[in-house]
Amino acid sequence: MSVFIKLVENRPPKEYAELVAADVSYDDITDGESPVAYEYDLLPSGALRILRVAKGEAAVVDSIYAPGLWFRVHGQWHGNAE
Structure with missing residues (x-):
């Protein structure tokens, strides 16, 4: 299963506003193997x-x-045993 994050949109003042990816x-x-x-x-x-998380290896932090x-x-959720 993939992880999907919805971010808080931080935008500059209206005169500088640009489209910002919020997801x-x-x-x-x-x-592959x-x-x-x-x-x-x-x-x-x-x-x-x-x-x-790669099969057979310890989890590695990708982003925070x-x-x-x-x-x-x-x-x-990391830690579920299913």
């Missing part, structure tokens, strides 16, 4: 961590989003 998606890689899945967890501070930068996330 980020981390798509699992199922092709080493499939990779993306999962997420939350730090006590509220920061969102995106973890890259500050608590005020994101407001919604969908995907696989």
